[in-house]
Amino acid sequence: MATSSSTQLEILLGEEDDLLLGAESGWVEARTSCDHLSSLSSDPLHIPTPHTPCNRCHHPSENWLCLCCKDVLCSRFVNKHMLQHFQQSNHSVALSYSSDLSVWCFVCEAYLDAQVIPQLRSVHEIAYILKFGQAPPVRTVEFPKVEDNQADDTSGS
Ligand SMILES: [Zn+2]
Numbered sequence: 001m002a003t004s005s006s007t008q009l010e011i012l013l014g015e016e017d018d019l020l021l022g023a024e025s026g027w028v029e030a031r032t033s034c035d036h037l038s039s040l041s042s043d044p045l046h047i048p049t050p051h052t053p054c055n056r057c058h059h060p061s062e063n064w065l066c067l068c069c070k071d072v073l074c075s076r077f078v079n080k081h082m083l084q085h086f087q088q089s090n091h092s093v094a095l096s097y098s099s100d101l102s103v104w105c106f107v108c109e110a111y112l113d114a115q116v117i118p119q120l121r122s123v124h125e126i127a128y129i130l131k132f133g134q135a136p137p138v139r140t141v142e143f144p145k146v147e148d149n150q151a152d153d154t155s156g157s
């Protein structure tokens, strides 16, 4: 009965795929654009390390890095210092030093895809190297197909 069991496996895997992509998993797709990037720091290459404590309450880890002024502040699950910083300074884009290094925009109220948005790419890469000691894996990005112009050979005769 090898054939029927492998068919069952395929069906099971297919269902799992649907669940992973569905809203039930809590996964929200990160935005690939954001209108609030004009106040980003112009020097993303020098940022505090992932182990920098919160500037206000000294919470030791999993803090947020303000990508405008590079302040390190704790999350909404600790003392909400990053959120307060946004409310006071209007610095809206922050990078999380927790495991996934996601970038959040407080105005969009959404995660931003740091590997797609050019202004975020280098700071995300530096943060990744600081945290993991290596460059982030190259992600396959689908580019629009460009037609190959093969009949471009002018040599001959
Ligand atoms: Zn935004």
Ligand SMILES: [Zn+2]
Pocket: 054, 055, 056, 057, 058, 059, 073, 074, 078, 079, 080, 081
């Ligand atoms: Zn704090």
Ligand SMILES: [Zn+2]
Pocket: 066, 067, 068, 069, 070, 071, 085, 089, 091
């Ligand atoms: Zn700031």
